[in-house]
Every structure is written in structure tokens, then in C-alpha cells.
Amino acid sequence: MPASNVAPCRQNPRMPTPADCSQCSAYGLAVCSALDIEELGQLESHASKLSVPANGVLARAGQPCRHAYSVTSGMMRLVRTLPDARRQVIDFMLPGDFIGLSEAQTYRHNVEAVVQSTTCVFDMGEIRQFRERHPKLEHKMLERACIDLDNAQDAMMMLARLSPLERLASFLLRMRRRYRENGISDALVALPMGRSDIADHLGLTIETISRSFTRLRGQALIALPDPQHVEILDEAALSELAHATS
Amino acid sequence: MPASNVAPCRQNPRMPTPADCSQCSAYGLAVCSALDIEELGQLESHASKLSVPANGVLARAGQPCRHAYSVTSGMMRLVRTLPDARRQVIDFMLPGDFIGLSEAQTYRHNVEAVVQSTTCVFDMGEIRQFRERHPKLEHKMLERACIDLDNAQDAMMMLARLSPLERLASFLLRMRRRYRENGISDALVALPMGRSDIADHLGLTIETISRSFTRLRGQALIALPDPQHVEILDEAALSELAHATS
DNA sequence: CGTCCTCTTGATTCCCGTCAACTCTTGTGG
């Protein structure tokens, strides 16, 4: 990583470029799939593409919601931080995920890139108008919001009641499921985020995460070819651990 | 409570009666407020009213989602339970709250009455059709889903990172805010749910809840005229404790 | 008045967070 300035983890996104929906690898995953070719063309004129380097910040908590985003490549994280630096990674966003559903006037969390990522940027006001004129898009947004709600409620159960080992099992299965939904079906589950992101997502510490990985490996439920890749060896046992809270 | 049978906490709702939207005390709070008089009349023909006694079960986790509900009086709880009886109260539902936004085919949690409550019952298929024909309702549903999502994400932060005392402070402020949104603005915050419901909502035990109440009272942040009523004495200090995670 | 239930309070246990040390990799520059 180039030591560009005094805040190396807070690099800014590059300048936006025009969107080209016909070339978008996330079409079919994203809310845009609700639109036909012609409608997509109209939407395209309101959108632009933006590349964000690893650890770059796309939006900051507390600032006015001027834009909405659709992740098209890479991986982003939604992060909330308390004044005393306690941190919570609300969710990891994969290609096809939409950022900007909240009804709040200001962003409720930082939007940061886990790895170099690209997003489609919409003006918040324009996309709201567009939604009104295109009920199919509005419907897709509602579907998406309901799925996010279901996931958030699963996460509540996990955070409130599961043990560290159970949380990690649940997390690994969930990550694999999300990759599969995006058509990435590999034996290895990639974990591009660091241990501290996982810890702050599961409400634990990096030490407890590390120990839990070691225990899962010790019980031969997973293999760890390297810290960023997990091979699921015993899916049944992992599911049992996760209690269907995948 | 009448000892009616071997499962006293699992009483069934009474038979439904026709809905009368013009008399509904929750109109203005509920999603129905998106509709005008005429549209409301059409919706009414698809709806019926249902009374549920305290601790009665309106819907069970795992069963097919045949109905959606709008709470019109009382208080309900959404409950998820693990095979080993670990329990999580996902949320408390007040008049105006809508149950049935999930995209899942089956209910994701038990829907139970905290106190005697009434709900408006819709056929799930019919309300979906109705939504398609009435974009204003669809829009209101999306708004509602986004608010629920925001709340669920707040809850994630709370469950993952706040101390017991902070969680309780956050919970009390949140309950008061919700009462105020419903036009109930009393010095006393009513807590009709039992300590075990609060514990299972905050990811703690009843003992820890009780001790936390005692500590808040000891610091003169609240008064407890009786276990079901809390008087907020020092809102600033409570907010400080809750870290804006109300 | 006794029973049942909820809530509160006290005593003990144990798990996870904290603190600390170590490994391993990566990158830098002499």
C-alpha cells in the first residue's frame, strides 16, 4: 500500500465515470434487474461508476444522504462506531447489494471498501423520483429491504444468544451462501476482510475469533490453507453448530 | 389468569370479526394511512379484526405465512427460539406496527400477545395483490420496512457492543420514544412485558436485568414506582449511557 | 392463610476480554 498521507486507511474514491449498465457484471443481482432495457437506459443517465480503493471511505456516518450506491464489484462494509471507539460491522456488502435504503436523513454508518471495489452511484433524490415512476423498481426495493430485514433479525439472534464458536460457524455458512447467490461456488470461502472486521461483525474480539478458528480446525470442521481462506470440511456439523442461524 | 389447560401460555385467539377501518384507533399510525377513504373501503373487505388474549399465540415460527397482521391495540412480541430453548425477543409490536413484511415462505418467529391485543388480519395473497394495484400502499410498506431495518441495525449495535446498563438505558428511551410516536406521552413509561421478555430482548438474563434496574435507580436516573412502570428522572444521563443508540 | 409466580438479592462459577508475547509475512532501505 502506498503511504500516500497521514491517514492511510482513509483514502478517497476516484472520480466517477459514466455508467454502462449493459456491461455491468452485477446486473441480474442488483435491484436494476427489475427494469427492462429501455428503462435501464433511462436509469443509466442518472448513474455513474465509482472505484474505491481498499479501506477507502465511500460515505461517512452522520453526513447527509446525498447518494445511494449499488455495489458492482469487490466488497464493502457498513460500520458504526461509538464515541469511545467501540465498533460494529453491521454487514458486508457484495456485488448486487444496495446501499441507501434507510429512511434517515443522514448516513447511519460509514461505508468502507474491504478490498478495491466499484459501485454504481445514484443521486438520492433522482432515484426516489425514478422509483415513483417505476413501480417494478419500487417493488424490487421493497423485496430487498425485506431480505435485509430478515438478515438483520437473524443477526440479532446470533449476537444475543450464540456462543463464539456458533457465531463463527453461522458466519462462515452465511458467507458461503452469499457467494453462491452471486454465482461463486468454490470449495474455498474467501475472507478478504481482516480478523478485526470479523470480530466487530460478530460482537467479539480478534483473539476470540482466532481461538474459534483454531477450535473449528481442531474439530476438523474446517481447514485454513491461509488466514484469508476457509475450506468447509463438515457442513453438517457446522450447520448443527449454527442452529440454522446461517 | 384462568387456568384453562395444561399450556396456559398458549391460548388461542378468538374468532375474527369484520373490520371497521373508520373506527380504527390505529389509522394514522398504520400503513393504511397511505390510502384514502375509498381505497380503505376496498381494503376493509379483505380484512378482519382479531382479539388475542395475553400470551396468546397469533402465529408460529415455521408455519406457512398465510396472513399478515396490523396491530391495532395492546402489545405483541416477535419471538425466535432455538431447539435448546434459548430465546430472543426480536421486537415488541405496538399499535400501527405491521407484521408480515418478510419475504420468507414461513413465519420466522412466533407472534405472541404481551397483553390482550387486537389486530387487523389480512390474507397474505390478497394484500400482495392489493399492494400491486395501489402504489401508495407499496411505498408506505417500503418506508415501514426501511424503518424496521434501521431499528434492527440499531439493535445489532446494542446487542453486540453495549453493556447491560447501557442496553437497559437504550431500551427505556426507545420504549418511551415509541409511546410518544403513538401519542402516549406520559411521565411514566409502561413496561407491560415481564422481565424475562426484556432479558430475552436485550440478550441478557432476568437477574442481570433486575440488577441493572436497581443500579439505574441507585444512580437516580430512574424511579420504579412498581416493576411495570419506570419514571425517567435524568434523561440526559440515560441518553449518555445509551450512546444515541436509543 | 397458603400457593404460585414474579422480581430481587446474594454467592459462586466460568467464559470471554484484556494484556502480553510470539510467529509470520511484507516491505523498505542500507
Added chain:
DNA sequence: CCACAAGAGTTGACGGGAATCAAGAGGACG
């Protein structure tokens, strides 16, 4: 090429805080 530094991940030792276990207090109801 190697020394050094920086950062991420792992592992161990220890302590604190919430869960657990247990008992007592207070109401509601017959």
C-alpha cells in the same frame, strides 16, 4: 542479500463481569 520495522494473526496467562445457582421478598388469587 540481509537487517529492521510494521502489521496481522496466533497463543498463553490472568482477571472481571455476566451467567448460574440459590434463597428471600412481595403480590395476586382462591
